[in-house]
Amino acid sequence: MNIDLQTREITPLRQTFAHVARLVGEGKAATRYQEATYGGQPMANFHYRPTWDPAHELFDASRSRIRLADWQALKDPRQFYYATWTMTRARQQEAVEANFQFVESRGLAASMSDTLRTRLLEVLLPLRHVAWGANMNNAAICAYGYGTAFTAPAMFHAMDHLGIAQLITRLALALDEPDVLDTGKRAWLDDACWQDLRRYVEDTFVLQDPVELFVAQNLALDGLLYPLVYGHYVDDHLTLHGGTAAAMLTSFMPEWHDETTRWVDAVVKTMVAAAEPEAAANRELLTQWFRHWAGRATQALAPIAELALGEHGAAALSEVSAALDARAAKLGLAL
Amino acid sequence: MSQVFIAFQANEESRPVVEAIVTDNPEAVVSYPTGLVKIDAPGRLTIRRETIEEQTGRPFDLQQLHVNLVTLSGQIDEDDDQLTLSWNH
Numbered sequence: 001m002n003i004d005l006q007t008r009e010i011t012p013l014r015q016t017f018a019h020v021a022r023l024v025g026e027g028k029a030a031t032r033y034q035e036a037t038y039g040g041q042p043m044a045n046f047h048y049r050p051t052w053d054p055a056h057e058l059f060d061a062s063r064s065r066i067r068l069a070d071w072q073a074l075k076d077p078r079q080f081y082y083a084t085w086t087m088t089r090a091r092q093q094e095a096v097e098a099n100f101q102f103v104e105s106r107g108l109a110a111s112m113s114d115t116l117r118t119r120l121l122e123v124l125l126p127l128r129h130v131a132w133g134a135n136m137n138n139a140a141i142c143a144y145g146y147g148t149a150f151t152a153p154a155m156f157h158a159m160d161h162l163g164i165a166q167l168i169t170r171l172a173l174a175l176d177e178p179d180v181l182d183t184g185k186r187a188w189l190d191d192a193c194w195q196d197l198r199r200y201v202e203d204t205f206v207l208q209d210p211v212e213l214f215v216a217q218n219l220a221l222d223g224l225l226y227p228l229v230y231g232h233y234v235d236d237h238l239t240l241h242g243g244t245a246a247a248m249l250t251s252f253m254p255e256w257h258d259e260t261t262r263w264v265d266a267v268v269k270t271m272v273a274a275a276e277p278e279a280a281a282n283r284e285l286l287t288q289w290f291r292h293w294a295g296r297a298t299q300a301l302a303p304i305a306e307l308a309l310g311e312h313g314a315a316a317l318s319e320v321s322a323a324l325d326a327r328a329a330k331l332g333l334a335l
Numbered sequence: 336m337s338q339v340f341i342a343f344q345a346n347e348e349s350r351p352v353v354e355a356i357v358t359d360n361p362e363a364v365v366s367y368p369t370g371l372v373k374i375d376a377p378g379r380l381t382i383r384r385e386t387i388e389e390q391t392g393r394p395f396d397l398q399q400l401h402v403n404l405v406t407l408s409g410q411i412d413e414d415d416d417q418l419t420l421s422w423n424h
Binding site: 007009029031032076077078079084088262 | 369391393
């Protein structure tokens with residue numbers, strides 16, 4: 001018997017889902033990011049308003065004072081959807097594990113002087129609570145914001161912050177005994193130098209507008225805190241004084257901040273650049289929010305800068321503050 | 336002028352690479368033989384890391400493209416930032 005093998009090419013009838021094709025153009029291949037993001041936001045047929053907020057629909061763009069004709073325009077330049085985000089973070093987690101192993105197997109923690117280590121833990125441990133606050137806030141942005149393109153990365157961001165809090169905890173356990181965690185919490189609750197920052201974090205918990213919360217948390221506070229603590233303090237100051245081990249154990253944080261800055265910037269830029277007539281009002285609101293929250297954050301971080309860097313603290317803080325202002329101006333805010 | 340070409344498996348990972356090639360090489364012609372993406376270009380074809388990174392928004396190691404690379408023709412000039420096919424040597 002003869003079997004005749006033939007190849008036959010079957011071309012797909014359509015490249016992607018109809019609702020994605022409407023947005024990217026008929027007959028064009030859509031990326032996985034577009035397929036995972038477009039059309040994810042429930043927009044109609046809500047039937048009942050939530051009993052906890054009868055002024056709004058269950059999903060309602062008017063929860064924010066920012067007006068956008070198209071909330072799907074707030075694209076994430078990293079193009080993260082669940083799979084790409086988890087794969088990226090898994091790779092980074094491997095690098096972190098390797099760093100911890102390197103520090104532990106060579107006893108590098110012991111090479112740090114006691115004063116340096118104590119000070120490092122005094123600065124970093126209360127930041128676990130700041131990271132937890134950032135987790136809460138970004139979960140709130142995800143819950144009350146509008147449009148999957150905006151809310152999905154906010155949820156990733158929330159989980160990233162939880163991971164950062166865990167990394168700080170692990171660092172503390174690698175460098176000292178478990179009771180430093182309690183000491184850190186007591187400092188967060190009682191020490192005078194942390195109270196401004198704690199008030200900032202707690203005040204953001206009750207912000208109703210998801211975009212204002214986004215500006216207060218992701219642009220203003222994180223935009224100052226990460227360059228100050230992980231840039232100026234850990235990477236510059238500590239490494240010079242024999243604390244390279246600490247820079248290795250926190251290597252994820254500055255890397256993560258650089259990466260997420262691109263997302264935060266893209267969101268603000270798109271809101272400012274929205275089509276007239278919304279643009280002017282959006283710009284004014286964002287500028288006002290940024291001024292208010294960046295001012296408060298700078299004030300709240302002043303004692304932390306001094307705790308970490310002593311007399312050089314004020315100079316470092318004004319440097320990161322000027323850098324953040326320049327960044328905001330570049331995004332189109334009217335500073 | 337002789338043609339150079341490069342072909343990848345047609346999948347999600349190779350798509351940003353193909354898009355970057357089309358952006359950087361206006362004369363490139365893309366065809367889709369079964370399961371593949373084949374890009375022909377007259378004389379010269381360059382793949383630039385930077386353009387791929389613009390497409391994906393993430394850092395890209397040019398070595399990653401070898402995972403999906405099926406075949407190519409042309410002499411290769413490769414470094415960390417670009418891979419060029421040509422018949423110059």
